[in-house]
Amino acid sequence: xxxxxxxxxxxxxxxxxxxxxxxxxxxxxxxxxxxxxxxxxxxxxxxxxxxxxxxxxxxxxxxxxxxxxxxxxxxxxxxxxxxxxxxxxxxxxxxxxxxxxxxxxxxxxxxxxxxxxxxxxxxxxxxxxxxxxxxxxxxxxxxxxxxxxxxxxxxxxxxxxxxxxxxxxxxxxxxxxxxxxxxxxxxxxxxxxxxxxxxxxxxxxxxxxxxxxxxxxxxxxxxxxxxxxxxxxxxxxxxxxxxxxxxxxxxxxxxxxxxxxxxxxxxxxxxxxxxxxxxxxxxxxxxxxxxxxxxxxxxxxxxxxxxxxxxxxxxxxxxxxxxxxxxxxxxxxxxxxx
Ligand code: SAH
Numbered sequence: 192x193x194x195x196x197x198x199x200x201x202x203x204x205x206x207x208x209x210x211x212x213x214x215x216x217x218x219x220x221x222x223x224x225x226x227x228x229x230x231x232x233x234x235x236x237x238x239x240x241x242x243x244x245x246x247x248x249x250x251x252x253x254x255x256x257x258x259x260x261x262x263x264x265x266x267x268x269x270x271x272x273x274x275x276x277x278x279x280x281x282x283x284x285x286x287x288x289x290x291x292x293x294x295x296x297x298x299x300x301x302x303x304x305x306x307x308x309x310x311x312x313x314x315x316x317x318x319x320x321x322x323x324x325x326x327x328x329x330x331x332x333x334x335x336x337x338x339x340x341x342x343x344x345x346x347x348x349x350x351x352x353x354x355x356x357x358x359x360x361x362x363x364x365x366x367x368x369x370x371x372x373x374x375x376x377x378x379x380x381x382x383x384x385x386x387x388x389x390x391x392x393x394x395x396x397x398x399x400x401x402x403x404x405x406x407x408x409x410x411x412x413x414x415x416x417x418x419x420x421x422x423x424x425x426x427x428x429x430x431x432x433x434x435x436x437x438x439x440x441x442x443x444x445x446x447x448x449x450x451x452x453x454x455x456x457x458x459x460x461x462x463x464x465x466x467x468x469x470x471x472x473x474x475x476x477x478x479x480x481x482x483x484x485x486x487x488x489x490x491x492x493x494x495x496x497x498x499x500x501x502x503x504x505x506x507x508x509x510x511x512x513x514x515x516x517x518x519x520x521x522x523x524x525x526x527x528x529x
């Protein structure tokens with residue numbers, strides 16, 4: 192099917208028909224495998240004031256924390272002990288973690304990983320030069336959602352910041368040879384189905400290797416506290432559409448989906464997602480990385496999370512694979528040097 196035909200199919204199909212097709216597409220490339228990434232939320236300090244986000248700068252009720260470098264290493268080791276081989280280091284945009292410091296952390300983490308294991312960063316927007324340094328230090332992958340493809344909606348959510356800056360950063364990451372991930376929120380106030388379709392088409396245009404898609408969940412300490420909660424079905428439909436447009440991408444069943452619907456991650460896996468990200472953040476800090484209310488697994492350790500996830504994966508008729516799990520779309524060549 193051409194992109195246009197896929198979009199037509201999306202528009203005309205009920206969710207069951209749509210997700211049956213996207214599930215088939217996912218299985219034809221990834222079989223029943225679900226990759227596991229250990230997520231470490233290492234700082235909730237943030238200079239940004241995104242209207243949707245619970246850890247935005249203006250939210251004074253957040254208890255701010257930073258993991259020390261040793262804490263981060265210890266957390267990675269804990270993950271390794273239960274067999275996890277790829278890790279995602281995520282944070283707010285926190286100037287304390289300068290590029291120099293982040294490079295040192297990347298080097299230390301990569302030092303204790305096996306040669307084929309992958310390290311992903313998700314720390315927001317930096318200059319091309321900074322991304323180059325982080326890559327040199329050993330970072331393999333980078334995640335940064337564009338949140339919405341609609342310019343006006345993006346700027347209104349991000350304090351006037353133009354969408355073009357984030358898109359330029361994503362193209363820098365791709366040029367530098369990162370396995371590149373982005374994605375979007377589903378159900379932001381003012382979002383139309385046309386915007387949702389454009390979100391998916393933008394993922395295709397960017398040639399993403401990883402696409403994170405989750406429902407927007409209004410947080411009581413943000414300007415969007417009174418926004419309506421959109422149905423999670425739109426999230427499953429968006430996952431399905433992206434899977435059809437980007438058959439070889441890695442797509443996580445997000446924690447936000449699992450937080451809004453107890454079966455959310457299973458349903459996402461059945462709609463074409465093939466990645467799960469157990470939260471390895473030390474339990475004492477988990478509750479402080481509250482991007483949205485109702486976040487699940489706040490009391491569980493990473494090990495507990497993994498046990499629970501394997502059951503969920505089974506229910507979805509899939510199985511956990513601890514492999515590095517590069518996206519099949521990923522071609523390891525830095526365009527910058529090509
Ligand atoms: N500072 C990094 C990491 C952001 S947190 C960056 O800018 O990329 C990761 C993701 O959480 C965000 O990209 C956003 O899509 C999601 N998120 C934030 N607030 C949310 C909310 N209220 N509901 C659901 N997801 C949210």
